[in-house]
Amino acid sequence: DAGVTQSPTHLIKTRGQHVTLRCSPISGHKSVSWYQQVLGQGPQFIFQYYEKEERGRGNFPDRFSARQFPNYSSELNVNALLLGDSALYLCASSSLFRDRVTGNEQFFGPGTRLTVL
Amino acid sequence: ELKVEQNPLFLSMQEGKNYTIYCNYSTTSDRLYWYRQDPGKSLESLFVLLSNGAVKQEGRLMASLDTKARLSTLHITAAVHDLSATYFCAVDTPLVFGKGTRLSVIA
Numbered sequence: 001d002a003g004v005t006q007s008p009t010h011l012i013k014t015r016g017q018h019v020t021l022r023c024s025p026i027s028g029h030k031s032v033s034w035y036q037q038v039l040g041q042g043p044q045f046i047f048q049y050y051e052k053e054e055r056g057r058g059n060f061p062d063r064f065s066a067r068q069f070p071n072y073s074s075e076l077n078v079n080a081l082l083l084g085d086s087a088l089y090l091c092a093s094s095s096l097f098r099d100r101v102t103g104n105e106q107f108f109g110p111g112t113r114l115t116v117l
Numbered sequence: 118e119l120k121v122e123q124n125p126l127f128l129s130m131q132e133g134k135n136y137t138i139y140c141n142y143s144t145t146s147d148r149l150y151w152y153r154q155d156p157g158k159s160l161e162s163l164f165v166l167l168s169n170g171a172v173k174q175e176g177r178l179m180a181s182l183d184t185k186a187r188l189s190t191l192h193i194t195a196a197v198h199d200l201s202a203t204y205f206c207a208v209d210t211p212l213v214f215g216k217g218t219r220l221s222v223i224a
Contacts, residue, residue, distance in 0.1 A: 033211055042121075042205050042214030043160070056211050090159060092212075104148065104210045108160040 004109035012115045021076040021112045025093030032074040037088040086116045123215035130196045138218045140189040140206035152205045196222045
């Protein structure tokens with residue numbers, strides 16, 4: 001089975017530009033979450049979507065937005081890029097929104113490394 | 118606000134030795150996760166701990182959870198070089214991560 005896939009793998013942008021990152025969850029998984037990982041730190045939660053609805057938002061500015069499509073894939077959009085947006089962006093999928101049996105285990109994709117110059 | 122603290126943040130171990138990584142969290146939660154990350158790579162799920170007293174083992178790694186103390190441990194037995202990586206604990210949904218423990222196993 002294919003795991004979580006993300007595209008592109010690497011991206012270089014300049015300040016002020018806009019970027020779109022894409023994620024396809026594991027087949028059968030309906031929940032997708034986005035995390036930002038700055039070098040040397042743990043990942044920080046940005047968004048969670050389940051059944052195409054936003055179910056959670058982290059402490060990120062409105063420049064960050066996301067959506068989930070009917071096939072459960074997702075896009076993360078970042079407008080007006082800043083140097084501080086340079087990071088590894090991770091997508092994670094899980095089967096259910098809150099699953100007491102499996103504990104809502106999240107499986108991570110390979111990430112998109114964004115560099116803002 | 119949920120906070121997750123790991124210690125140590127850096128750990129250099131000799132091969133064959135045992136050591137424990139600690140993960141403390143600030144508010145009640147009934148789910149805790151351990152992940153491994155190799156340099157430049159994504160996160161690999163190691164353990165999911167869902168109840169007080171839960172203990173799980175995989176190879177040389179064993180994880181436990183004490184929800185009353187808000188503490189999880191990741192115990193490494195007879196370390197080998199292949200275990201060198203950064204280990205993260207994460208709590209709740211959505212995941213709140215610690216800063217990670219960078220483990221280096223040396224001969």
